[in-house]
Amino acid sequence: MTRTVAELAALLGARVEGDGTTPICGVAPIDTATAGHLTFLANPKYTDRLKDTHASAVIVATAVVDSLRERRLLPRGTLIVHDDPYYAFLRILVLFNPPPASPPPGIDATAVVGQRVHIGERVHVGPHCVIADDATVGDGSVIMAGSYAGAKTVLGSECMIGPNATILRECTLGSRVRIHPGTVIGSDGFGYAPIGGKHEKIPQVGGVTIGDDVEIGAGCTVDRATMGQTTIGRGTKIDNLVQIAHNVQIGEDCIIIAQVGISGSTKIGDHVTIAGQAGIVGHLEIGDNAVVAAQSGVGKSIPPGTVWLGTPAHEIGLQRRIYATISSLPDHVKTIHALEKRLAALEEQLAARIVPPTKP
């Protein structure tokens, strides 16, 4: 498929700078794009790359173009100027790479569907799936091969599950929820009571509730609540191999990156970002818009809007000073030893040489 820059700009309602007849046959990242590719620049920090890219055209933010022109730094070449280059690029990316067709509606002959199951319209249930008794699957949802939906699970409409995902009994998913392969929703929380020197299992009788537009990556585990619900709020996106323990409450529009672990009963606000491999202990509160940096270990609640780093985590300003100090610790210790020597010398000198003060 080929489109001219002018055709693409028209589709986006965008302005063209340069040659609108330039043919475009695909999209690529700015550093690997070649002739025929359209790319995009969102971050004004990287305007240098405009000069270096081999792309035939670039989608750029109006503000960036204006600022470059003012400073007479606007490079030659063809630009598509749009207020929201992310949005514009996504539209063109999808135009050139239409998503693979959804699997056709229908329940595969090898799927096993229980009793009193309610399956909506246009639903795909793939080979070897199991939908247990009393489950509900909303319109347009796709459950791929080998996935399991336990008794009384509820899936909203337009969900996308699996393959080989596991949703255990009595878990509830909103609409447009995406669960990637191998992920387990509703495994038992990790709770034992110390009885007679043994670990006696505490029955985990709660469930998991997942809001609309949540996406959960591959290989994750989300435990059901001991009592009540483990909840993941609308719009939150979770990467791969993330552990969410029982009774955790996650707010809306959070970003949780790979291999994070969140311990039991911790409450995460809205718009929180938790970077890769970070761990958060149980029964804490992480305020709205807070950020936890990668590999951090959070042992205390975090106020809204703050950024935390390190193990144990400190606010990022302090932690950066700590890291800077740590890098030069061996030098500081040398300084301490040098000070000790100089001080001892001085003490000796004084003991030996100073005349006593004259008596009054």
Added chain:
Amino acid sequence: MTRTVAELAALLGARVEGDGTTPICGVAPIDTATAGHLTFLANPKYTDRLKDTHASAVIVATAVVDSLRERRLLPRGTLIVHDDPYYAFLRILVLFNPPPASPPPGIDATAVVGQRVHIGERVHVGPHCVIADDATVGDGSVIMAGSYAGAKTVLGSECMIGPNATILRECTLGSRVRIHPGTVIGSDGFGYAPIGGKHEKIPQVGGVTIGDDVEIGAGCTVDRATMGQTTIGRGTKIDNLVQIAHNVQIGEDCIIIAQVGISGSTKIGDHVTIAGQAGIVGHLEIGDNAVVAAQSGVGKSIPPGTVWLGTPAHEIGLQRRIYATISSLPDHVKTIHALEKRLAALEEQLAARIVPPTKP
């Protein structure tokens, strides 16, 4: 279902303080309980919560009630007094939330069962399971949909597997073992020999032996031994996404929390606790009753009964002092710089001002 406090206390052989006719219709955690709920208080540190809870009644330890009464701090309200409040609460929790009925005995028509397989009585084998040749499944065990038991695997009685769990050839599970979804038992150990500049695979010809009453969470991986057995001792409980490498030996009644990694041939004693995201290098010994705190990195063997924290891990007392010092490191460095200046000033002062000692 509703029961009076007196009825519940009778069931437990417990004493009632307050109004035994109070109706109870469910259980809940002390901070979210509302009218009609029974809750419990085990930890004497949190006796304050007795005043604040909205629960209609609370299970409390005899010792706590006695101590509060002595100090005239016993709040009003209805109490069920029992020597072991954990145990009492578990019994009432199960009373109000009976576990979901076990799946009915029988082998699903879609399951594939190999030759010379021995399946005990009252066993459930779910849809799309595979039980390979020469496997044994003990009485009353449940293997849920999509799970795989390899050739010559042995499962004891009353085990609970899956769905979508994988137990590879020649692994042996005791009785009442629970393996959660997505978990893999008996994957090849990670062993290569450096031959001719390549990594040549060392065949992993050992197995995995899991004791009675072990529970292993979702998404875990337990590698088979290179030679001999990887072992997990009776009563040990393992959370989600935990990695157990080849030839690891884990003792009895251990608690291993999510995302822990234990490297090859390490030997863990009995009653050891390893908290979330901790890592232990290979060929170490972790003594009985030792505790490894969350995110710690253990590079040396640990004596019995000690508590370790940090990366690299130190005993918790030292590590807490280190952490306290680290938090104030930038201040200490300022102090060092200030000392340097004061010392230099002193040195200068002395050089300039001190008269030599009078000669004798």
Added chain:
Amino acid sequence: MTRTVAELAALLGARVEGDGTTPICGVAPIDTATAGHLTFLANPKYTDRLKDTHASAVIVATAVVDSLRERRLLPRGTLIVHDDPYYAFLRILVLFNPPPASPPPGIDATAVVGQRVHIGERVHVGPHCVIADDATVGDGSVIMAGSYAGAKTVLGSECMIGPNATILRECTLGSRVRIHPGTVIGSDGFGYAPIGGKHEKIPQVGGVTIGDDVEIGAGCTVDRATMGQTTIGRGTKIDNLVQIAHNVQIGEDCIIIAQVGISGSTKIGDHVTIAGQAGIVGHLEIGDNAVVAAQSGVGKSIPPGTVWLGTPAHEIGLQRRIYATISSLPDHVKTIHALEKRLAALEEQLAARIVPPTKP
């Protein structure tokens, strides 16, 4: 099966020291071997163990034997002397423990195979597998029960997949690739564009390309590229529960140990070792032959051939000095306080006692 030492040595083209008639019935590690076992010693550091082992014979490197003899330290007992003891041991290990027979060729009746699928000769497709449309499976490959190969996936010859593994659409595997159970290849990269305050999913239209002789452990996740390919180079070995993000490029013959996470677009050279639980942030370059130690957090690119440790990671020499200093930090702080006191005393002393310099 029993063989004499002489028979085994003949098989290996190796020399015997001691009694060639010694019967051997199996192999074992040097510290657990008993009578009848053959073991091996590769590392000259551990020659002490030659004296202590209960094995009936030991495979030892020619160089080690020569050196021990020179120093008159060669212990009694039967040795098989070979230039490459690793190689020799592997051959004998396999002799006594032949790998389980490959599952028989054929497509299980319960497998679901799509349209236009090309399946080579001697291929095994296990129960409940799904091979989607337009997939290719090379000669001699084994796909175990419950595994999924998406549309247009390509598997080379002699691959070994699953059980319960998931390879999503349009991923390409070379020959002799091993993918262990529960692993997911080709899950969507974690990419969202901030549009109107929401996280808008960036379609992940790229794929995953895996070279010949790659092995990927259980429970891993390898994301497809946003555009282009996530690649894993020939001969690289990956342990369990490892996360490889979108557009990561991994070179040849790398070793990546359990629970490592590699963030998006990072480029790993050849022969790189990344130890357990380490994390590498996105868009970095890790040079050939570099080593990242366990639990390290790498935030900057790493030159070839260097070894890095810690969070944030430093070169290992510096980091070891830092760790040594950190262990004694509380002592250093005491020294600082002591210095402060001594300095203050000196200052006071000087202020009180020093006579002013005589005027000139």
